[in-house]
Amino acid sequence: SYELTQSPSVSVSPGQTARINCSGDMLPKKYAYWYQQKSGQAPVLVIYEDTKRPSGTPERFSGSSSGTMATLTISGAQVEDEADYYCYSIDNSGDRRGVFGSGTKVTVL
Amino acid sequence: EVHLVESGGDLVQPGRSLRLSCTASGFIFDDYAMHWVRQVPGKGLEWVSGIGWKSNSIGYADSVKGRFTISRDNAKNSLFLQMNSLRLEDTAMYYCAKAPRAESYYFDYWGQGTLVTVSS
Numbered sequence: 001s002y003e004l005t006q007s008p009s010v011s012v013s014p015g016q017t018a019r020i021n022c023s024g025d026m027l028p029k030k031y032a033y034w035y036q037q038k039s040g041q042a043p044v045l046v047i048y049e050d051t052k053r054p055s056g057t058p059e060r061f062s063g064s065s066s067g068t069m070a071t072l073t074i075s076g077a078q079v080e081d082e083a084d085y086y087c088y089s090i091d092n093s094g095d096r097r098g099v100f101g102s103g104t105k106v107t108v109l
Numbered sequence: 110e111v112h113l114v115e116s117g118g119d120l121v122q123p124g125r126s127l128r129l130s131c132t133a134s135g136f137i138f139d140d141y142a143m144h145w146v147r148q149v150p151g152k153g154l155e156w157v158s159g160i161g162w163k164s165n166s167i168g169y170a171d172s173v174k175g176r177f178t179i180s181r182d183n184a185k186n187s188l189f190l191q192m193n194s195l196r197l198e199d200t201a202m203y204y205c206a207k208a209p210r211a212e213s214y215y216f217d218y219w220g221q222g223t224l225v226t227v228s229s
Contacts, residue, residue: 042219042220042222043146043154043216045216048215088156096159097168097170100153103153
């Protein structure tokens with residue numbers, strides 16, 4: 001079955017760049033999406049279709065994808081960016097289904 | 110403004126059934142696919158099920174296939190999840206999520222969730 005793999009945690013100081021990776025065999029053919037979930041809150045879409053930012057997502061958030069790896073980059077991370085980040089993609093190999101990565105805890109301190 | 114409100118979460122015994130509802134407002138409900146996503150407390154997100162705008166496209170995670178049924182009532186701007194044969198591992202926060210297009214399988218807005226606890 002299709003899986004997305006993320007490292008458990010990333011830690012940066014304010015103003016530094018945080019990079020969150022997501023690997024999956026289908027990523028060369030399927031878009032990656034990124035969700036931010038702050039403690040006690042519902043997730044929020046921050047990047048869709050690999051690189052696109054919804055209105056409301058700060059410009060310091062960017063997405064990229066190359067081969068089997070998608071990356072969410074937070075350039076100049078702020079304290080308020082501390083959250084769990086989940087990559088997501090769609091598996092069409094059988095019945096269509098959504099697949100989340102295991103999540104990456106980003107700490108900014 | 111898009112607003113999604115889930116309801117129906119409860120404490121239920123293993124093997125029993127529960128029906129979740131999601132009431133939508135702030136957009137034309139008929140035009141968009143809708144999904145359920147769950148999260149075990151302290152754990153990651155899991156896509157559960159999705160339904161297209163006309164209910165002709167439906168999908169389930171393997172973990173719930175055959176036990177859960179998703180449906181929608183466009184006249185009432187409502188999404189449902191009928192959960193049968195509940196298991197301990199179905200304990201989670203269940204989120205209703207809106208897709209950005211009629212048959213999309215990703216989510217641009219989420220509700221705040223309703224908690225389902227399966228326990229004897």
